[in-house]
Amino acid sequence: MTSLDSATNPAHDAPDVSQLVVGVLGGTGDQGRGLALRLAKAGQQVIIGSRDAARAEASAAELGLGVRGADNATVARESDVVIVAVPWDGHAATLTALRAELAGKIVVDCVNPLGFDKQGAYALKPEEGSAAQQAAALLPDSRVTAAFHHLSAVLLQDESVERIDTDVMVLGDDRAATDVVRALADLIPGMRGIFAGRLRNAHQVEALVANLISVNRRYKAHAGLRVTDV
Amino acid sequence: MTSLDSATNPAHDAPDVSQLVVGVLGGTGDQGRGLALRLAKAGQQVIIGSRDAARAEASAAELGLGVRGADNATVARESDVVIVAVPWDGHAATLTALRAELAGKIVVDCVNPLGFDKQGAYALKPEEGSAAQQAAALLPDSRVTAAFHHLSAVLLQDESVERIDTDVMVLGDDRAATDVVRALADLIPGMRGIFAGRLRNAHQVEALVANLISVNRRYKAHAGLRVTDV
DSSP: OOOSSSOOOOOOOOOOOTTOEEEEETTTSHHHHHHHHHHHHTTOEEEEEESSHHHHHHHHHHHOTTOEEEEHHHHHHHOSEEEEOOOGGGHHHHHHHTTTTTTTSEEEEOOOOEEEETTEEEEOOOTTSSHHHHHHHHOTTSEEEEOOOSOOHHHHHOTTOOOOOEEEEEEESOHHHHHHHHHHHHTSTTEEEEEOOOGGGHHHHHHHHHHHHHHHHHHTOOOEEEEETO | OOOSSSOOOOOOOOOOOTTOEEEEETTTSHHHHHHHHHHHHTTOEEEEEESSHHHHHHHHHHHOTTOEEEEHHHHHHHOSEEEEOOOGGGHHHHHHHTTTTTTTSEEEEOOOOEEEETTEEEEOOOTTSSHHHHHHHHOTTSEEEEOOOSOOHHHHHOTTOOOOOEEEEEEESOHHHHHHHHHHHHTSTTEEEEEOOOGGGOHHHHHHHHHHHHHHHHHTOOOEEEEETO
């Protein structure tokens, strides 16, 4: 088995993603802002989106690193790869409104449909099977993938943390699209983008965040997942 | 973050499990036999079960290490902790028949309900929510937990592999029972038993095996999962 320390990704046909513009819908939320920060630190061109352009611009200015802010529609239009980091309850409405702007784009869904009660978090099961499958159903002209579910928003946003030891499970039915997303994940120190199946197997990857929340609570951790033997 | 190499488990009230007898239902299958081998190598008393006592005895003799074989009912009766490693399609019937023998026992469900077609594996959703919840429904007098889902049967059975780098997610609503199961997982070199939530969050842990199968296919690996920052 390979060492887990090196966090090297097995050779794959890594596409050159250096010129791609990455947009983040919901980029003013914790997860979205954290991903935007990490990708921008890695040298990627990043635009964060919000329903409110002024709020996105303010968040972008705080992040620095050349990050721009705009309303969600502009972000979708101007990006090559669009990360969907909106709350689950706004997921369907946001994507439905952006169907035209997202046509032809690589869409990366990282939404985790969860419910919470006094016993903690539990998985919700979207009618389409998963948030990612809902995105695919709503965006028939986009190249929908799923990734970046298991990252701690706390660690992502903590600039004193230089390296985040976790793998990024990347799912999708379009090989070239998942290769791009894997290459983007590879840019973040400590992370590897690992292909982990088709969209029909996205539900359990999304839902596993409920388990990581239990781990975090028990161990006072910011848990992630490393895929071993890869 | 802690080093992943050390595979040390954070301090917990680890119960002494050295005197517990571990039974494995479905102990002649790949997963069950592999688990029996690893636990026996770690010094645990192990009995493997099968519907056919003679078959279980033959498998036990092959394993050596003091492992005994018996019919499933005898195994359930004589064990303190009973690992359920039967195929999903025999799960409900096997447990229903053993309800009396399993009363009061710690039951560890490691069954992954999966379907297969030409695109690979996909998750099945049991009516009760998960295999583990089905077990809990069928065994109201047992202490049902879920664990050992993500282990490669190939690695478990390969005696040239001394250490298997993977964590064991342990789920359950009975804290003392999950502590016992975690302590058993800790016995196997390279593994740690990590509490990962209540039984209501077992489905995604079971279903994630479909994703690991995709990983294995793409990377020609025997993938496992390490929980980082714990």
